[in-house]
Amino acid sequence: MKKEYFPTVIFFAIVAAFFYLFYKIMVPFFTPIAWAAIFAIVFFPMYLWFTRKIKSPGIAAMISTIIVFLIIIGPSSYILASLVSEAANLLDKINTQYETGGFDSLLSFNIPFLDMLKTKLAAYPQLASLDFQSIVKDIVTTITKTIGTQATSLIANVTKTLFEFILILFSLFFFFRDGDKVIAFLKRLTPLESDKVNVIYAHLKELIEGMMYGGVVIALLQGFLGGLLFVIMGLSSPILWGAVMAFLAFLPILGPFLIYIPAGIILIAGGSPIKGVLMIVIGTLLVSQIDNFLRPMLFSGKTQTHTLMLFFSIMGGAVMFGLLGVVLGPIIAAIFLSILKMLELQLHPDTEEIGADKSVSE
Numbered sequence: 001m002k003k004e005y006f007p008t009v010i011f012f013a014i015v016a017a018f019f020y021l022f023y024k025i026m027v028p029f030f031t032p033i034a035w036a037a038i039f040a041i042v043f044f045p046m047y048l049w050f051t052r053k054i055k056s057p058g059i060a061a062m063i064s065t066i067i068v069f070l071i072i073i074g075p076s077s078y079i080l081a082s083l084v085s086e087a088a089n090l091l092d093k094i095n096t097q098y099e100t101g102g103f104d105s106l107l108s109f110n111i112p113f114l115d116m117l118k119t120k121l122a123a124y125p126q127l128a129s130l131d132f133q134s135i136v137k138d139i140v141t142t143i144t145k146t147i148g149t150q151a152t153s154l155i156a157n158v159t160k161t162l163f164e165f166i167l168i169l170f171s172l173f174f175f176f177r178d179g180d181k182v183i184a185f186l187k188r189l190t191p192l193e194s195d196k197v198n199v200i201y202a203h204l205k206e207l208i209e210g211m212m213y214g215g216v217v218i219a220l221l222q223g224f225l226g227g228l229l230f231v232i233m234g235l236s237s238p239i240l241w242g243a244v245m246a247f248l249a250f251l252p253i254l255g256p257f258l259i260y261i262p263a264g265i266i267l268i269a270g271g272s273p274i275k276g277v278l279m280i281v282i283g284t285l286l287v288s289q290i291d292n293f294l295r296p297m298l299f300s301g302k303t304q305t306h307t308l309m310l311f312f313s314i315m316g317g318a319v320m321f322g323l324l325g326v327v328l329g330p331i332i333a334a335i336f337l338s339i340l341k342m343l344e345l346q347l348h349p350d351t352e353e354i355g356a357d358k359s360v361s362e
Contacts, residue, residue, distance in 0.1 A: 031324055032164045036171035038327050040179060042212050043068055047176045061176035065169055196345045203341050207334035211310075216327055218291055219250035225287045226256045233275050235263060249291065250326060251314060256287050309333055 026033070040047075043064060050060035175182075183201065190197045227242020235241075241263070245256035260283035268276030310330060317329015 029167060031321075032167035033171050034321075034324055034328055036168045036175055038212075038331070039068055039072075039168070039172055040175035041208060042216070044176070044179065057177050061173050064176050065173045068172060069169055190342070192342060192345060196342075199345065200338055200342045204334060204338040207337060208331055211330045211334060212327075215250055215310075215330065218294055219246045221294075222246060222249040222256050222287050222291060225290065226260060226283070229260060229279065229282055229287065230263070233263075233267065233279050235267075245287070247326065251311060253311070255291070257283065260287060309337070 046067065047060055047064040050063055051057055054060045054063070187194075187197050187201060190200065192200065223242045223244075223246020226245035227238040230236075230238035230241055241259055245259050248254045248258055249256050261280055264276040264279035264283070266276070267273075267279055270276075310333070313329040313333035314326055315329075317325030317327075317332065319325065321328055
C-alpha cells in the first residue's frame with residue numbers, strides 16, 4: 001500500500017467502526033422507531049394542519065402526539081386482548097368440532113362443480129384422497145395460532161410493550177416537530193443536483209403516501225367493516241376475522257372475500273340462507289367495493305407500486321419483521337425504487353420527469 005493512501009484507509013476504517021457501533025446502539029430500538037416513523041407518515045397531514053392553526057411546531061407536535069396516543073392506545077389494547085380471547089376460543093371450537101364430527105355437517109353442502117371435480121380426481125388416488133375437512137381445519141388453526149401467539153406475546157411482556165409504546169410516542173413527537181429538518185438534511189446528503197433531488201424525494205413521498213393511504217388505511221377500514229358485518233350477522237370472533245380481512249385486504253389480488261364468502265356459504269349451509277346471502281352481498285358491495293371507490297381518490301396523480309413488487313415486499317417484510325414488516329416492507333421497497341430512480345437520473349440526466357418541481361416538504 002502506498003504511504004499516501006494510509007491516512008485515508010485509517011479514516012474509512014474508523015468511520016466503518018463507528019457506523020457499526022451506532023448500529024449496535026440503535027438496533028434494540030428499531031421496532032419502536034419504525035412504528036413512530038410509520039405513524040408520523042400517516043398522521044403528518046394532521047400535524048401540518050395544527051401548525052397552520054397554532055404556528056408553534058412544538059405545541060402542534062405535542063397535540064398531534066397526544067391525539068395519536070388517544071386514537072391508538074385504547075383500541076389497540078382492546079383489540080389485542082380480544083384477539084387472544086377469540087383466537088383461543090375459536091381454536092377450542094375447531095378442535096371440538098373436528099373431533100366430534102361437527103365438520104361433517106358444516107362442510108357437507110353440495111356444490112355442483114366440486115362434485116364434478118371429485119369425479120374427475122377419482123382417477124388419481126392421491127388427489128382424490130385429500131381430506132377437505134382436514135385442510136380447512138389446518139388453515140383455520142394456523143391462522144388462529146399465529147394471531148393468538150403474536151397477541152399473547154405482546155400482552156405477556158407488558159413491561160416491554162409499555163416501554164416500547166412510550167418510546168414510540170417520544171420518537172413520534174420529534175418526527176413531527178423535526179421531520180422537515182431531517183428531510184432537508186437527507187436532501188443535502190443525496191449526491192444529485194437540487195432539482196433532481198426534489199424529483200427523487202417527491203417520487204418517494206408519492207410512493208409512501210400511496211402505500212399508507214391507499215394500502216394501510218383502506219385495509220384497516222375493510223377489516224373494520226368486515227368485522228362489523230360478522231357482528232351484525234351474529235357470527236363469532238368478529239375481531240379475529242376482521243383482523244384477518246384487514247391483512248388480506250392489504251395483499252394484492254387477495255382480499256376480504258376469502259373470509260366473508262365462505263362465512264356466507266357456511267351460514268346458508270347451516271340453515272340461515274337469508275343471513276348467508278346478505279353476508280355475501282353486503283361484503284361484495286360494501287367491504288370489497290369501498291376499495292375500488294376510495295383507492296382512485298387516494299391514488300389520484302400519484303406514482304403506484306407494481307402489484308408484484310407490493311405483494312413480495314409485504315410477504316417478505318412479514319417474514320423478516322413480523323407484524324411491523326407488513327407496513328415496513330412496502331416502505332423499504334419504495335425507498336429502493338427511489339434509489340433506482342436516483343441512479344436512472346444520474347446515468348440519464350436528460351430523462352424527463354413530470355412534476356420535477358415538486359418537493360417532499362409541504
